[in-house]
Amino acid sequence: MIELDRVSKVFGAPPGAVRAVDQVCFRVEDGETVCLIGTSGSGKTTTLKMVNRLEEPTSGRILVDGQDVQTQDLIRLRRSLGYVIQKGGLFPHRTVAQNIGLLPRLEGWPADRIRARVEELLDLVSLPPERFAQRHPHELSGGQQQRVGVARALSLDPSHILMDEPFGALDPLTRDSLQEEFLRLKSRVGKTILLVTHDLDEAFRLGDRVALMHEGRLVQIGTRVDFRLRPASPFVEEFMRSHLDGPGEALALDLLDPQAQVVPMGENPGGSGPLLFLDTNGLLEAVAAEADGPRHENPPTLAASARRAVALEMLLETRLPALGVLDGQGRLLGAVTPTSALRGLQKT
């Protein structure tokens, strides 16, 4: 577990002092991935670097597994926290195997144990050791370098990993496949991960939770549903809109129709929007275009994470006036309607 308790960082001295991080509190639970996101200058990278003390906080405490990082030996602390940076930060004069095996070597592991560990890690990040172990970083693609960077961070099997824009410098296709791989890896190794990114899509895709920072402050921390349905401030709302409401990027969650009303069976509210009727267990039973219109029983539903294309396809196929959207726990979040499904596609 990583815990930040009212952590602040001030650069420089008054009057020119800059408060880069301001009273930030949050936790990364064991096995959880939290993505720190924000505009540049929001303090997200500084926050990350204070965990492994590449930056020292001006005030506040950071605990890793309950222990204050300030009281720990710096070198031991850093070796207990895997660290991955943009472009991998590989040592260009060392082979892949030497890069990955460096910390084990400094820890005094015997050579055969190092070799075994390197091979194990290369397998883990899908780089066949016999082909990649003896290469130098410049002989690898950007994505391969980043995989080696991840393998190197895992070499001492740390329970926590800090990642600073790990996929930031990659082309979209490579980034996509590496994100996929990250999710697969995450489920296999079960690490506690704090990851900095400036890409909101990536943050929601990789993170169990997302922490949004703005001007040094933590604005909101939560899931995608939290950010969409319960934005903490107009800034969050605006941030979500500007970063997610583009063609192709929107998910069902982002396309909820505010006109749609959820009502218990039997009630008949006023208004003109489409209606979603619940049964006595609170589950969706029927949808209707309007209060007096025909009711469609047992309608199909959409997952909150379904892409816009899926929503449109289902609307066309079913000819329903609205599709219920469910979150991961099966709770009804709202509805996508033919009007809302097209939101953001027309020029206004």
Next chain:
Amino acid sequence: MRRLLALLAMALAILAAWDVAPARAEEPRPLVVGSKQFTEGRLLSEILAQLLEARTDLRVVRRMDLGGSRVVFSALQAGEIDLYPEYTGTGLLEILGAPRSGGPEETLRAVREGFLQKYDLVWMEPLGFNNAFAMVVTGEKARELGLRTISDLKAHPSLRYGISLEFLERADGWNPLLEAYGFPQEGMTVRGLQHGLAYEALTAGQIDVTNAYTTDGKLERYGLVALEDDRGFFPPYHAVPVIRGEILRAHPEVGRTLAMLAGSLTDRQMQHLNYRVEERKESFEAVAADFLKGRGLVQESRPLPARGRSGSFLQYLAEHPQETWALVRQHLTLTGLAVLLACLVGIPLGIGITRWTPAAPPVLAAAGVIQTIPSLALLAFLIPVPGLGLGGRTAVLALSLYAVLPILRNTWTGLRGVDAGVLEAARGMGMRPWQVLTMVELPLAVPTIMAGLRTSAVITVGMATLAAFIGAGGLGEPILTGLYLNDNVLILAGAVPAALLAVLVDLLLGRLEGLLAPRGQD
């Protein structure tokens, strides 16, 4: 990285083991005869040395060709040499910095008193001749313009002057001469040049007037006319052996021996001896031995090599393989040690200023300033420093001072050029500061550091020819001798191997760079 360290350690061991001034520590202490770097000075020193060898039981060591008055005098003061022939005028005006004090007798009395009081140095009896300065023109020019005295020069403002570098700077030299004769303040064409080159320039018609010495053997050969010093400007320059008082007290026989030479040479005789060395290409040793034998001062004469030669410098090199090889070895040793010393200072200093950056601008500036100090001035400053003196140590130190800048600067540049992301990864993953330095930063900076080392080594190979000025040997020796003997073969015999060495060193270091450079760099 480890290979680099091993290399440095090995070189350090060599430096520690190598005694660059073997003449200093021996027992019993030999008598060291020094000389200035020009024909007459060296010839007189050779005469003194041979006489002392024949007439005393002392072992005599020669440290010839030590440059100008400043350098030789510094050496005498520091006890690096025990005696050398100096001129009364030079001693008075140049070394004591005293005003002129009349004729030959007064001048001699003044330097005797001054040197004894200030330095415990004794002026012996004058050798007889007066090697005064003179302004000379070609006989042709003298007839054409009717030049007879120095004052006559004023009537011809279009004359071009080529003045030796030493004369330009002397307290009894060029500017006071102009003042004494009332030359116009401006409008004269004056170039500074090496004295040995002035005669060629004069006969080639590139200059019209130069300064010379009245006993110069070349006056006759080039048909030059010395203009009369009609205002009595030039002080008397009688040659006198100058010796450390300590030596006279410990070895009175040295004084008695030197007294045998009192008044033994006239101006014309001296001019003739100079002529034999410079124009007839006889060796210093042979001319000196001949002179001493002729005066009955030395009975038997040693077999001596003839110095007369003709042909190209290639022939010279082919005929003197051992000498050349010894000079090359000396040259390489000087260069190698200097560059090594520069590495030992420059690399750690370069690392230091990347750790503590406020020190970087002043340190780099200081290294830059050292580069601008004229090399002969630096040598003159270093000679009196205890433990340095004449010879290898001073030369190595001076050369390494010049060699330090490229190494220092490239170390600094190389380390600062290491990718920030790589450094952050190294620190963030938990490497200790010295591990980051030795395992990441230095290996990545090796190509840049090696480039600096190459530059530095090539510069030093060239600079090391100056070591000959302070008797440290190397390929500068034949160049220097060639310059004042006006002997192109000798100059080339030093210059061409030195140039080849520079190329060779650059090639070898290039190979070494290839071996040391980290793999896997684009």
